[in-house]
Amino acid sequence: MSRLTTPEPTSPQPTQPALPPAPSPSPARRRPALDWRIRFAVLSLIWGFSFLLIKVGTQGFAPFQVTFGRLLFGTAVLAAALAVKREGLPRGARTWGHLAVAAFLLNALPFSLFAYAELTIPSTLAGICNATSPLWGMALSLVALSEDRPTRVRVAGLGLGFAGVLTVLGAWQGFHGLDATGTALALLASLSYPVGWIYVRRTLAGSNHSHLSLSGAQLLLATFQLAVVTPLFTRIPDDLPLAPLLATVTLGALGTGVAMLLQYGLVAETGPTTAQMVTYFIPVIATVAGVTLLGETLTWSTPVGAVVILAGAALTQAGHRRR
Numbered sequence: 001m002s003r004l005t006t007p008e009p010t011s012p013q014p015t016q017p018a019l020p021p022a023p024s025p026s027p028a029r030r031r032p033a034l035d036w037r038i039r040f041a042v043l044s045l046i047w048g049f050s051f052l053l054i055k056v057g058t059q060g061f062a063p064f065q066v067t068f069g070r071l072l073f074g075t076a077v078l079a080a081a082l083a084v085k086r087e088g089l090p091r092g093a094r095t096w097g098h099l100a101v102a103a104f105l106l107n108a109l110p111f112s113l114f115a116y117a118e119l120t121i122p123s124t125l126a127g128i129c130n131a132t133s134p135l136w137g138m139a140l141s142l143v144a145l146s147e148d149r150p151t152r153v154r155v156a157g158l159g160l161g162f163a164g165v166l167t168v169l170g171a172w173q174g175f176h177g178l179d180a181t182g183t184a185l186a187l188l189a190s191l192s193y194p195v196g197w198i199y200v201r202r203t204l205a206g207s208n209h210s211h212l213s214l215s216g217a218q219l220l221l222a223t224f225q226l227a228v229v230t231p232l233f234t235r236i237p238d239d240l241p242l243a244p245l246l247a248t249v250t251l252g253a254l255g256t257g258v259a260m261l262l263q264y265g266l267v268a269e270t271g272p273t274t275a276q277m278v279t280y281f282i283p284v285i286a287t288v289a290g291v292t293l294l295g296e297t298l299t300w301s302t303p304v305g306a307v308v309i310l311a312g313a314a315l316t317q318a319g320h321r322r323r
Contacts, residue, residue: 043278049285051118060240069249069252077261106192109192113185114189130186140198287303
């Protein structure tokens, strides 16, 4: 999944759940050619398949190389969108400084962590770990955002969600057969998103730059960060295996660039509450894709735990909306 900055961030609702708020749809706004439900389904599929694409990409390239390619092709899509709309990048050293931090927390760091995690864990588990992002977001917002007050529903959702995490990880059998490092990296990646959203809310709220302009600058900065880091920790590959190359290009162009544009359009048309529902389809699609296309295996605890995680995440958001 991809995360965008936004001129008017609200409390973090991470993960292909931390969907950015956007202006309410105007009656004069031109009606999109495709119904929002179709675009919602496409976005769910794109983000759900992202974990499979990461797994395939890392079979031919180092994790940092996969992340760099993802950001490079994603940036190219947003650059094209900016050119078509004749919009420029934001101005001001302060804005660019905050965007550099947002790019690290919302793109460079989590994308890299997921790529490293999938060296040792299935793409299905990575997709489920990603679904914990709203849980981390709620827990952090209660501490970092004074306007977010705990309610019984939200606390219950948080507890239920993390019980689901323990179920997925098989806590009752001592986490037997679990790759601790890979799982920890995936959970850290999901934690990075709400940390980034809290930072964005505190620093970029009220910006007069367009959503597309900020997002394009954010991806550009993340690409630059990986362009610096990648040569330090990897070497140029001897060849370019076709499947990993296509997976990386698709991950960037569709899973990052096009997904960002679809995400913003959905939020603008339907509002953040409806748009963020895409979060609950991602682990399902990631699991089906991993099992059917990559031959990954599941124990009963994985789908059961995933359902519990999603139920907990839904409760935390429902409690928030009732405030």
